Amino acid sequence: MPLAPYRVPIGTAEIRRHGSTATVVATSIMVSRALEAAEILAGEGIDAEVIDLRSLRPLDRPTLIESVRRTGRLLVVHEGVQTLGIGAEISALIAESDAFDFLDAPIRRLGGRDTPLPYNPVLEKAAVPQLGDIVAALRALAEGR
Amino acid sequence: MTIDVIMPRVDMTMERGTIRSWSAEPGAALRTGQTLFVIETDKAAMEIEAPADGILGEILVPAGREVPVGTVVALIRTVGADAATGHAPPRPVSVPPAPAPAQQAPAIASTSPPAAPVASATPAVALARPRATPLARRLSREYGLDLAAIDGSGPAGRIGRADVETALARRASAPLPAAAVVERPALRAAVPFQISAILDLAALDAVRARIASALPGGRRPGLTAMILRILVAVLPRHPAIAAVPGSDPSRVDIALALEVDGAFAAPVLRGMERLRVPGIVAALDALRGAAPGTREGDPAPRLLLANPGALGLEDFVALHDGAPVMSIGARRSPCGTARVTLAADRATLDPVAAAGFLSDLRGCVAAPETVL
Known part of the structure; x- marks a missing residue:
């Protein structure tokens, strides 16, 4: 995090890592975890593009669509509950866009468990996606599962 | 469970097809892959195979009738299905049902050979078109490849981009059919x-x-x-x-x-x-x-x-x-x-x-x- 005052543009996503095998769209803390996962998998020949959504509404549709058109695979990672979450919205957005014809694997979502966020730190970790979960999801996506 | 058998699309331009003949009677035991009916398109006749093991239930489209691609033409009851509840829900298809052979299934089921359970829930779709990603479909369309002729390497045999590219590379390296080679060998150098x-x-x-x-x-x-x-x-x-x-x-x-x-x-x-x-x-x-x-x-x-x-x-x-x-x-x-x-x-x-x-x-x- 920069020490000096800074501005984050609203409505434009940022491509934090360029890649060609799969697009990972992430929000807030999941961005750094997704970047870490991408670096781990780079050694396996999985070259993931990581997009930091930055704002959900307005949502930067063109950046997402363009990226999926290039990579053909999409994983959405977010901390909130997976059911009816931002991952579902982005998945539908891509399926409805002209990126559909470029999809080479089913879209995957990785969100929190269907539960209120537990207070117990061990359970809290289990309830939201961790690095290992993202690595596993990304690997499965690259294999087309 | 009841499985819908649909009029398949056997070539890219096919919109409608006519069933020339049925190769099995309602109540007959079917094996996956056995010829179920023969269709006629404007180009050719083709034998269509049963998509699953089971008992042929109702034939919904009699021979000689032309129907659009995707129309349910018959129902197959997988072995073990309850005939009374196994019917598919009504479909928006304007095809009158054939004379009802309805209650034959239980009797036949006991005489039919034991069949393997059907793994896939959507064999009717698999019959109509191969499993492929949207990208693979688009590429095969653009390059004029027949998806049915491509081997899928993905889960459940899904065809992906890599499979289409492999097929393209094979096509590129395949020798031209004999009739197409008009040059003399010396000129090809x-x-x-x-x-x-x-x-x-x-x-x-x-x-x-x-x-x-x-x-x-x-x-x-x-x-x-x-x-x-x-x-x-x-x-x-x-x-x-x-x-x-x-x-x-x-x-x-x-x-x-x-x-x-x-x-x-x-x-x-x-x-x-x-x-x-x-x-x-x-x-x-x-x-x-x-x-x-x-x-x-x-x-x-x-x-x-x-x-x-x-x-x-x-x-x-x-x-x-x-x-x-x-x-x-x-x-x-x-x-x-x-x-x-x-x-x-x-x-x-x-x-x-x-x-x-x-x-x-x-x-x-x-x-x-x-x-x-």
């Missing part, structure tokens, strides 16, 4: 040809100006770098463009015609498929410093790119160790166009494939946002 197109550079220039801000020093990338970037995007789609037929289409190695110490040289840029514009600009800069040597086992370049246009000259027509040669001519102002010429040898490149490649390249240069 070297039959040079060339084909040209006019590139509209306006959109590419706009991208160059935009990318400049992302490059060190705000330098506008050269036309050669931009054309290389387009080639990186386009070449994987054209496995035929290669010095050696059947080589890996995803790999993009490009030789570049350069002047080194006053003489022609063609160093090869390798691993281009990983590069974007900044990487390409850096690779070109490195090339001007010291050209890389060729290591043992390096594949031949996909093509040689020459830019005589930089000297105000036009077509450089040559062959380069079996690889096609693409040259970019001088920019014509004020309209901002340039001629590109592809020279190749018919022994290694089919002119139709060359034309498809050049036309794709022209389209991508005119609308670079589709690939960049």
Whole structure:
């Protein structure tokens, strides 16, 4: 995090890592975890593009669509509950866009468990996606599962 | 469980089909793969196989009736299904049911051979069209490939981009059918040809100006770098463009015609498929410093790119160790166009494939946002 005052543009996503095998769209803390996962998998020949959504509404549709058109695979990672979450919205957005014809694997979502966020730190970790979960999801996506 | 058997689409243009005859009676025990009915399209008759093991329930479309593709023509009860509850829900299909053989199933079920449980929940879909990703479908459509003839390597045999590309590479390397080979063998040794197109550079220039801000020093990338970037995007789609037929289409190695110490040289840029514009600009800069040597086992370049246009000259027509040669001519102002010429040898490149490649390249240069 920069020490000096800074501005984050609203409505434009940022491509934090360029890649060609799969697009990972992430929000807030999941961005750094997704970047870490991408670096781990780079050694396996999985070259993931990581997009930091930055704002959900307005949502930067063109950046997402363009990226999926290039990579053909999409994983959405977010901390909130997976059911009816931002991952579902982005998945539908891509399926409805002209990126559909470029999809080479089913879209995957990785969100929190269907539960209120537990207070117990061990359970809290289990309830939201961790690095290992993202690595596993990304690997499965690259294999087309 | 009841499985719908639908009128399959057996060729790309088929909208409706007629059932010529049924090969099984309602109540008959069916095995997956056994002929269930014969359809007639406007082109041919074809036997259609049962999509699952079970008992043939109702025949909904009698022989002789023409129905649209996708219409449910019969129901199969998988063994163990409760005949009373096993009916599919009503469907919006305007086909009157055939004379009801309804309550025969339980009696028949006891006499039928034990059948394996049906794993897939949607065999009716599998019967109609192979499992493939949207990208694989689009590519096979664009290249005129029949998906049914491609082996899928994905989960449950799903066909993905890699499978289509493998099929394309195989098609590119397959010998022409005997009837199509009209040249005498002696002539096939070297039959040079060339084909040209006019590139509209306006959109590419706009991208160059935009990318400049992302490059060190705000330098506008050269036309050669931009054309290389387009080639990186386009070449994987054209496995035929290669010095050696059947080589890996995803790999993009490009030789570049350069002047080194006053003489022609063609160093090869390798691993281009990983590069974007900044990487390409850096690779070109490195090339001007010291050209890389060729290591043992390096594949031949996909093509040689020459830019005589930089000297105000036009077509450089040559062959380069079996690889096609693409040259970019001088920019014509004020309209901002340039001629590109592809020279190749018919022994290694089919002119139709060359034309498809050049036309794709022209389209991508005119609308670079589709690939960049």
